Amino acid sequence: MASIPFFSSPSRVFTAALVLRLVLLLYGLYQDAHSAMKYTDIDYYVFTDAARFVSRGQSPYDRATYRYTPLLAWLLVPTAWTGPWPLGGLWFSFGKALFALADIVAGWLIVRVLREHRGMDVTRALKYASIWLLNPMVATISTRGSSEGLLGVMVIALLWAVLQRRVGLAGCLLGLGVHFKIYPFIYGPAIICSGGVPCAECGNVHDLRVPLPTTHLFAPSDASGPSA
Numbered sequence: 001m002a003s004i005p006f007f008s009s010p011s012r013v014f015t016a017a018l019v020l021r022l023v024l025l026l027y028g029l030y031q032d033a034h035s036a037m038k039y040t041d042i043d044y045y046v047f048t049d050a051a052r053f054v055s056r057g058q059s060p061y062d063r064a065t066y067r068y069t070p071l072l073a074w075l076l077v078p079t080a081w082t083g084p085w086p087l088g089g090l091w092f093s094f095g096k097a098l099f100a101l102a103d104i105v106a107g108w109l110i111v112r113v114l115r116e117h118r119g120m121d122v123t124r125a126l127k128y129a130s131i132w133l134l135n136p137m138v139a140t141i142s143t144r145g146s147s148e149g150l151l152g153v154m155v156i157a158l159l160w161a162v163l164q165r166r167v168g169l170a171g172c173l174l175g176l177g178v179h180f181k182i183y184p185f186i187y188g189p190a191i192i193c194s195g196g197v198p199c200a201e202c203g204n205v206h207d208l209r210v211p212l213p214t215t216h217l218f219a220p221s222d223a224s225g226p227s228a
Contacts, residue, residue: 007123007127007130008122008123010122013126013130013133013134014133016134017104017130017133017134017139020134021100021103021104021139021142024139024143025096025097027039028040028096028143029089029093040096040144040145041144041145043145044096044144044145046063046066047066047072047073047076047079047095047147048076048080048095049066050063050066050076051073051074051076051077051078051079051080051095054070054073054080055081060073060074069179069180071179072180075095075098079091079092079093079094095145095147096143096144099142099148099149100139100143102149103132103133103138104133105153106132106149106152106153107129107130107132107133109153109156109159109160110125110128110132110156111125111126111129113159113160113163114129116163117163132152151177151180151184154176154177154180154184155177155184157173158170158173158174158177158184158187161173162191162194174187
């Protein structure tokens with residue numbers, strides 16, 4: 001039986017991405033336990049401290065230096081759960097696992113956008129998505145406890161919603177992304193100027209065509225993809 005090329009199999013690519021993150025999560029537990037230089041990002045301790053306050057019925061902002069959305073602290077409440085070893089210690093890593101899973105979801109959305117709106121075959125789409133999925137830097141950031149993976153899901157989901165002409169959903173995703181961190185607002189003008197928002201729903205927005213470097217990211221669905 002002929003072997004299936006790696007990038008022709010979504011299951012192989014996504015399994016490799018999951019294994020990469022699992023290995024880094026386990027390595028992080030080891031380094032945190034045996035090294036003075038911790039693998040866990042300092043911000044993750046801020047997140048989990050805020051989640052602990054929430055679990056006690058207090059405000060996450062009772063934790064000094066917590067400057068993030070309260071939604072993040074609520075999502076990470078399981079990190080405050082305790083129990084006998086090793087379960088109690090593993091709950092502390094719940095947020096890291098959540099962020100790593102968000103990486104995988106973002107990768108799946110990338111594949112979907114490339115296949116549905118750029119007409120790519122599965123092999124080519126997986127190769128592009130692997131720049132994210134199999135990137136050690138991306139995996140390290142999420143498994144150290146940075147919440148950027150959640151924002152990545154929101155941004156790619158926003159792109160998908162715009163290409164699908166789902167105006168209400170796109171607006172909700174953009175608002176949620178800006179609520180998490182301010183910088184996704186930069187995609188708003190690009191969405192409008194790309195023609196991704198129908199005039200009938202948003203007024204005469206097509207009169208506001210201003211050339212932006214990022215506009216091509218939100219090209220209409222009939223645009224052809226880059227050549228092989």
